Amino acid sequence: MLPSMLISNNACSVPSSFWLTGIPGLEHLHIWLSIPFGSMYLVAVVGNITILAVVKTERSLHQPMYFFLCMLAVIDLVLSTSTMPKLLAIFWFGACSIGLDACLVQMFFVHCFATVESGIFLAMAFDRYVAICDPLHHTSVLTHALVGRLGLAALLRGVFYIGPLPLLIRLRLPLYRTPIIAHSYCEHMAVVTLACGDTRVNNLYGMGIGFLVLILDSLAITASYVMIFRAVLGLSTSDARFKTLGTCGSHICAILVFYVPIAVSSLTHRFGRHVPSHIHILLANFYLLIPPILNPVVYAVRTKQIRERLLHIIKSGTQPRNV
Numbered sequence: 553m554l555p556s557m558l559i560s561n562n563a564c565s566v567p568s569s570f571w572l573t574g575i576p577g578l579e580h581l582h583i584w585l586s587i588p589f590g591s592m593y594l595v596a597v598v599g600n601i602t603i604l605a606v607v608k609t610e611r612s613l614h615q616p617m618y619f620f621l622c623m624l625a626v627i628d629l630v631l632s633t634s635t636m637p638k639l640l641a642i643f644w645f646g647a648c649s650i651g652l653d654a655c656l657v658q659m660f661f662v663h664c665f666a667t668v669e670s671g672i673f674l675a676m677a678f679d680r681y682v683a684i685c686d687p688l689h690h691t692s693v694l695t696h697a698l699v700g701r702l703g704l705a706a707l708l709r710g711v712f713y714i715g716p717l718p719l720l721i722r723l724r725l726p727l728y729r730t731p732i733i734a735h736s737y738c739e740h741m742a743v744v745t746l747a748c749g750d751t752r753v754n755n756l757y758g759m760g761i762g763f764l765v766l767i768l769d770s771l772a773i774t775a776s777y778v779m780i781f782r783a784v785l786g787l788s789t790s791d792a793r794f795k796t797l798g799t800c801g802s803h804i805c806a807i808l809v810f811y812v813p814i815a816v817s818s819l820t821h822r823f824g825r826h827v828p829s830h831i832h833i834l835l836a837n838f839y840l841l842i843p844p845i846l847n848p849v850v851y852a853v854r855t856k857q858i859r860e861r862l863l864h865i866i867k868s869g870t871q872p873r874n875v
Contacts, residue, residue: 564727564748569651571732574642577830586643592841593636599848600625603858610861616694617683617803620676621851623703624806627669628844634661635737635840642736655738656718662840663740664714666814667761669843670769671706673807677776678702680800685783713761720754721747736833762818770811777804802854809846813839 574582603625607613635658641647650658683690717740725747735742744754780800787793817835820827852858 564729566726567652567728567731569649569731570655570738570743572638572642572648572650572736572738573732573734574639574648574736575830575833576734577828582643586640589636589643589837589841590640592845593632593640596628596632596841596844599852600629600844602862603848603851606858606861606865610857612857613861616679616696616699617676619696619699620672620679620703621847623672623706624669624847627665627672628847630661630665631669631840632844634658634665635837639736639837650738655733655743656722659721659738659740659743660714660718662737663717663761664710666840667713667765668706668710669810670765671709672703673803673810674769674772675699675702675706676803676806677773680803681776681780683799684780684796713765716757717754717761720757724753725749725751734829734833736837739836766811766814766818773807802851805850805854806843806847809850810843813842 573579575585578585604622607618607622638647638650638658679694682693686693721743725744727748728746729748730746733742733746740758741755744751744758747754777800784793784796787796813835817832817839820832820835852862
């Protein structure tokens with residue numbers, strides 16, 4: 553049943569709750585879509601918890617890069633859990649209703665922790681820059697205290713940037729034409745487009761934050777890797793160059809896994825006017841699911857210590873116990 557709100561062609565009213573459609577146009581496939589989405593969410597949760605457990609128990613991994621990896625794991629757990637349980641509830645039980653405050657809280661968590669994740673990638677790029685361009689001072693510069701402060705700075709930046717988004721909606725946009733959000737979660741623009749009144753401030757602020765986070769962070773990461781590549785090219789042998797670049801491989805893969813789906817989703821949303829709406833929504837969900845799934849895989853495959861620890865756990869778990 554739709555939330556109680558007067559809906560007409562000309563009337564605006566204050567909603568008590570919103571109605572999420574799930575994947576519009578594919579409602580008849582919701583029960584089947586729950587299988588891949590549920591499986592991906594399970595893989596993301598298990599993978600990231602495994603990374604946290606391995607780094608905690610393996611003392612050789614108590615290094616800046618792996619502390620940042622743990623931060624990524626926590627962020628990915630928050631991002632996926634902010635949307636997937638509600639989406640699965642829509643698929644399984646038709647639980648489409650979401651309260652106004654709950655909607656704004658979900659919006660905050662999704663956009664805030666995506667911003668925090670971008671900040672962590674920037675901090676990891678700084679770690680790689682110091683490790684390669686100034687290796688003698690890496691341990692003295694990237695202390696545990698500095699790693700913690702960089703993580704805290706990324707979190708505070710996310711809260712500072714994204715906090716005004718739901719507040720601006722709550723304070724400036726009390727009236728809505730319809731309570732039906734053609735999306736699977738409370739994405740900022742999906743809610744703003746339903747509002748009555750002047751939404752220019754909300755639109756401009758959202759675009760400004762997108763520019764600050766995605767464009768400036770990606771430019772800063774690119775600049776750090778330009779300096780890294782210059783330092784690598786100055787090494788004497790090809791083996792040394794290959795080995796040094798290999799230490800950046802996991803980070804580069806994780807960056808691509810994070811930024812490419814967001815870029816594809818954003819470009820499709822802004823320029824793909826003839827793209828069906830369910831494609832937009834699927835892409836929006838994939839960019840929240842793909843990094844949490846692939847980040848543990850990338851680091852487990854490319855990091856010898858994590859790979860060996862996982863193999864040790866698997867072997868010890870399969871060996872018969874002596875009676």
